[in-house]
Amino acid sequence: MSEAKKSTVAVIDYGMGNLHSVAKALEHVADENTSVVVTSDPSVIDAADRVLLPGVGAIRDCIGEMHNTGLVPSIRKAMAEKPFLAICVGIQSLMSHSEENGGIDCLNHFQGNALFFGEQHKDHDGSKLKVPHMGWNQVKQTIEHPLWKGIPDNARFYFVHSFYVVPEHQEEVAGTCDYGLDFCVALARDNVFAVQFHPEKSHKDGLQLYKNFIHWDGKP
Amino acid sequence: MGLAKRIIPCLDVDNGRVVKGVQFVDIRDAGDPVEVAKRYNEQGADEITFLDITASSDDRATTVHMVEAIASQVFIPLTVGGGIRTCDDIRRMLNAGADKVGINTAAVFNPEFVREAAERFGSQCIVVAIDAKKVSAEGEAEKWEIFTHGGRKPTGLDAVEWAKKMVEYGAGEILLTSMDRDGTKNGFDLGVTRAISEAVHVPVIASGGVGNLDHLVEGVTKGKADAVLAASIFHFGEYSIAEAKQRMTDAGIEMRL
Numbered sequence A: 001m002s003e004a005k006k007s008t009v010a011v012i013d014y015g016m017g018n019l020h021s022v023a024k025a026l027e028h029v030a031d032e033n034t035s036v037v038v039t040s041d042p043s044v045i046d047a048a049d050r051v052l053l054p055g056v057g058a059i060r061d062c063i064g065e066m067h068n069t070g071l072v073p074s075i076r077k078a079m080a081e082k083p084f085l086a087i088c089v090g091i092q093s094l095m096s097h098s099e100e101n102g103g104i105d106c107l108n109h110f111q112g113n114a115l116f117f118g119e120q121h122k123d124h125d126g127s128k129l130k131v132p133h134m135g136w137n138q139v140k141q142t143i144e145h146p147l148w149k150g151i152p153d154n155a156r157f158y159f160v161h162s163f164y165v166v167p168e169h170q171e172e173v174a175g176t177c178d179y180g181l182d183f184c185v186a187l188a189r190d191n192v193f194a195v196q197f198h199p200e201k202s203h204k205d206g207l208q209l210y211k212n213f214i215h216w217d218g219k220p
Numbered sequence B: 001m002g003l004a005k006r007i008i009p010c011l012d013v014d015n016g017r018v019v020k021g022v023q024f025v026d027i028r029d030a031g032d033p034v035e036v037a038k039r040y041n042e043q044g045a046d047e048i049t050f051l052d053i054t055a056s057s058d059d060r061a062t063t064v065h066m067v068e069a070i071a072s073q074v075f076i077p078l079t080v081g082g083g084i085r086t087c088d089d090i091r092r093m094l095n096a097g098a099d100k101v102g103i104n105t106a107a108v109f110n111p112e113f114v115r116e117a118a119e120r121f122g123s124q125c126i127v128v129a130i131d132a133k134k135v136s137a138e139g140e141a142e143k144w145e146i147f148t149h150g151g152r153k154p155t156g157l158d159a160v161e162w163a164k165k166m167v168e169y170g171a172g173e174i175l176l177t178s179m180d181r182d183g184t185k186n187g188f189d190l191g192v193t194r195a196i197s198e199a200v201h202v203p204v205i206a207s208g209g210v211g212n213l214d215h216l217v218e219g220v221t222k223g224k225a226d227a228v229l230a231a232s233i234f235h236f237g238e239y240s241i242a243e244a245k246q247r248m249t250d251a252g253i254e255m256r257l
Helices: A020-029 A042-047 A059-068 A072-081 A089-093 A203-214 B033-043 B057-073 B087-096 B105-109 B112-121 B159-169 B190-199 B213-221 B241-250
Strands: A007-012 A034-039 A050-053 A084-087 A112-116 A133-141 A155-161 A163-167 A173-178 A182-189 A192-195 B006-014 B017-019 B029-031 B048-052 B078-081 B100-103 B126-134 B144-148 B153-158 B173-178 B204-207 B227-230
Touching: A007 A020, A007 A042, A007 A072, A007 A203, A020 A034, A020 A203, A020 B057, A020 B087, A034 A042, A042 A072, A050 A072, A050 A203, A059 A072, A059 A089, A084 A089, A089 A163, A089 A192, A133 A182, A155 A203, A163 A182, B006 B033, B006 B204, B006 B241, B017 B033, B029 B033, B033 B048, B033 B057, B033 B241, B048 B057, B057 B078, B057 B087, B078 B126, B087 B100, B087 B112, B100 B112, B105 B112, B105 B144, B112 B126, B112 B159, B126 B159, B126 B190, B144 B159, B144 B190, B153 B159, B159 B173, B159 B190, B173 B190, B190 B204, B190 B213, B213 B227, B213 B241
Parallel strands: A007 A034, A007 A050, A050 A084, A084 A192, B006 B048, B006 B227, B048 B078, B078 B100, B100 B126, B126 B173, B173 B204, B204 B227
Antiparallel strands: A112 A163, A133 A155, A133 A173, A173 A182, A182 A192, B006 B017, B017 B029, B126 B144, B144 B153
């Protein structure tokens, strides 16, 4: 009798704290054949079936820690070959460059930059908007994608960020959001998907996205 | 279409139980924090604030376990406040699953702590809690001052200037409680809420004084708050979160329904 193959989701721990809620949310939607492991071990990341790149805090520390921990080669390898999901600062770290901290070069998986909303950010009618963009905003799905399965278009997700990504290639945009300007909140290319919001804090729809990721074969 | 205003139920937790606000003398038991948090999550709360009002430090371990239990079952943002004095306290709560921590008295006595915390953990998780009281007399230009020790000790700090300073030091959000109103059920102090919300670029959560759903509406429409926090009106079943959201929606406020 053959046992069902156990599949592993590796949550990359590169020292940027609070991975508890990401891991708990994944475990909440994982079936008995899926195990979730929080790891900073390149061999565990290399052996995993799926990889999730979280991110909190400032981009300089984020990119700095990825390099300090020696995990960049494993991150690039995972992005080249298996289902890969980046969240929050994770999406910004995959861009070419970020304006934060005086300008930081990032991993350049997606071409384009992360820009600051600015402290004088205004809504379309000229009224003041708070920065960070914090709270529940609607996400417009601009493409069909396995990770959007079962999630209504314009569903609300939880955001907390002051920088937003501007990709060079419009065909890579998977979702947008409106906050004074229409900006990209999800990117997709091949086996890599990245979101600006926090699925692990976005109740049912966020959990659905994690569930979709756990079952994703990496095909767009 | 746009960013929704938030409704945040607050759990004041003493010795492992949710109790009515700090200002109430006749403390009424409102249940187990984990069960209460789950109920609000199911009702559609946008976030949950857990305020540890336990006096003894022995019970901090209990708080950590409760935060862990809530964070494992409730997938919306969780803020933990009360007794946060050091970066170790912050790390402990973030590791337990909190998304943000509320810093109150410690910020007043050591503003540099806010700067250090924001640099270490990111502004997104640093909420500075401000307890303000009106100090201007009737007919004078309105003025509010920061108070500590549950509103008993004045500090001489102007509330609006203090809020601006805290944002400059790295606060990602301001939780503003009117000590005049807390526990009165007469509604928020809309003057100080609006003054601070217009003075800073980060979100402001209005707190203190909610007695009915119209008070929540006013907090946003007149107080210009980005989020409204309430405890007792939800704890004892007077109103559900869903009813509150409906009232806000009817008033033309964008909500996550």
